[in-house]
Amino acid sequence: MLLLIKNGTVINPGDKTEQKADVLVEDGIIKKIVSGQSVKADRVVDASDCYVMPGFIDMHVHLRDPGMEEKETVETGLKAAVHGGFTTVVAMPNTKPVVDNADVVNYVHNKGKNMGLAHVLQAGAVTKGQRGEALSDIEGMVEAGIPAISEDGKSVMNAQLYREAMTLAMKYDIPVLAHCEDINLVNGGVVNADETTEKMRLKGISNSVEDVIAARDIMLARETGAALHLCHCSTKDSVKMVEMARKEGIRVTAEVCPHHFILTSSDIRENDANYKMNPPLRTKEDVEALREGLKKDIMDVIATDHAPHTAIEKGMGIRRAPFGIVGLETAAALTMTELVDKGYLTVMQMAEKMSYNPAKILGLEKGVVEEGKEADLVVFHPGREYTINPDDFYSRGKNTPFAGKKVKGMVMATIVGGRVVYEK
Template sequence: MKLLFKGAQIIDPANGVNMVGDLLVENGKIKAVDKEINLDKAEIIDLTGKILCPGFIDMHVHLREPGFEYKEDITTGSRAAAAGGFTTICCMPNTSPVIDNGAVASFVRDRGKRTGLVNVLPIGSITKKQAGNELSPVAEMVTAGCIAISDDGKPVMRGDIMRNALEYAKMFDLPVLAHCEDLNLSRDGQMHEGYYSTIYGLKGIPAAAEEVMVARDIILAGLTGGRLHICHVSTSGTLELIRQARQEGIRVTCEVTPHHLILTDQAVGSYDADTKVNPPLRSLEHVQALREALQEGLIDAIATDHAPHQFEEKDCEYNLAMSGISGLETAVALIMDCLVIPGYLDIEQMVKAFTCGPAAILGLKQGRLDIGAPADITVIDPEIVKSVDPAQFNSKGKNTPFKGMNLKGWPCLTMVGGRIVARDGQIMG
């Protein structure tokens, strides 16, 4: 089967491509990319005015399966990813049981292959049961398909354990994805510590709660030579620590979420628990620093930290609510509408942060339009305007602070392995 995409703006940062042209898919693989391709026998899809990119990668999602299928499962999470323009998603290990051994990792990987519309890759836990006291069997998890290790959702408080994790992971050239939070500084906090936490009467979480752990982990990465990745950066101080570390040759990368790029702590004034996230929404100066760091390339990837919750877990008092946003289906439109279209972020930088940026961190072959590679493709229509309606989400999680927002620039086609899995927001097949 031959499928010819015509007239798209093709953006492939990994190969230095930004042109109006055509792309040919044959037998599930990319056959050709050129300014003009003409064939007599091919199904043609006109993409004039649209943006064609390598399939987007979300390196930080919570699919909840096994154990918390009432919040999300691999099937619904995959559907949400496809509708949101993602072709590869990497799922965090805070399941029940935890992804801390080869058996659970294999279950997630196999379940993704059987039921998922997109590529589902497991991330193993750093410590057994995410308890922070004993390393998980890394070699066993790597053999089962894990592409990184993380105790995301729980910081590794013991420095000796984090040092050992970096040293052990280095043997496999595996990144350690760190949730940087000093629980002694953040305990019982509900939002960013500052002016608005005082006004709203909620206990604050200081920026230092993130930064002191980032500093510790960077020092340990320098000591061990391991690969450190900082999850969901949220403060200007964290960015400066990363900048300095890179100047010293320490192997450190980082990601940012759409909600930390767009919302400030002022949004918590609605007391809508959908604004409760960890790390918390920060003040305007931190948001501005994150935007500038993304544009300059200091931040390597945009990741959703997709965290679906049951309705009752959010429909309660702010201090009792679970943290997290259901983000797979809105991430691309949020970045397009709030950052790219207004001119805060170049479209090439956005595509890089969703494709070859995370691919390089995780050692993936995806994230580029190479000839002969599986046809994983994301197409964006920069003119589509839609309102965020959680009731229409494919995800079981309807928890989003962006509900009701009109956004411009949505994914309109998602292809995985040469098969169109979503079109105009609708799942195909």
């Protein structure tokens, strides 16, 4: 089958080129990128006024499957992914049961393949049951195809055990995706520790909760040589530490989520748990540092930390509700609206941070728009305006603080392996 994506502006972060061209796809592979030629095809996608970009890759997604299907399933999560322009997602292992062995990895991978939507790559837990006591079957999970190990949802507080895990990650050439949180410093906190949240009489989570573990993990990465990726960075000092580590030649990359580069604790609405996430919304100073870190390419990746919960759970109020918000279906528009349109990022940088860099970190042959490569693509209209409405989400989770926000940037089509899996 021949698929033609015509009249678009092709963004290829692989060689940093931007050109008006048509993209011809045959049997799932990009056959030609041409300009001014008449090409016949079995199916045509009109990309007028749109960017044709490599499909977005989300390194940080909670599919909740197995065990918490009332929140999300592999199917609903992947439907949300392609609605948001994501062609590959990395699923976190904090499910029930925890993904700490090859059998659970195979369950998620096989279920994902049967959906025929976005590619799903299941990360493996660092420790058995995520209890922090003994290492998971990392070798077996590598053989089953995990792209990384992660204890996301918590940190491995035993530094010696974590060093052993990093040594194995180095051996098997996979990155460690680090959730940086000193659980002893959290001390029951639910929001950022600052003047705004003190007025709400809510217990705070200080920046040091993240920074202490980030510093520890960077030192362990230096010692072991492992590739360390810091998840959902939220503090100004995380940016500083990543920059310093790079200068010393340590293999460290980092991601920022849209809620952390947009919102502050002062945006929290009284007792609205849609503003409760981990790490929490920080201060204006932190937000500006994260934006500058993205702008200067210190921070490599924009990820979502897509964390769906039921309406009942999120209706319990900030003190009692679980941490987390959804993000797959809003990330691209929020990035365009808050970073590209405001001059922090170019469109090319957006493609790098949402496609090219994640692919490099994960060792995937993706993230580019080039002849001979697999056709994982997104057709993205940068000028299309709309208002975010959770009722339009494909995800089971509707928990977002961005409901009612006006944004620019709409996914018009998502192509996975040469198949149009979503079209507006």
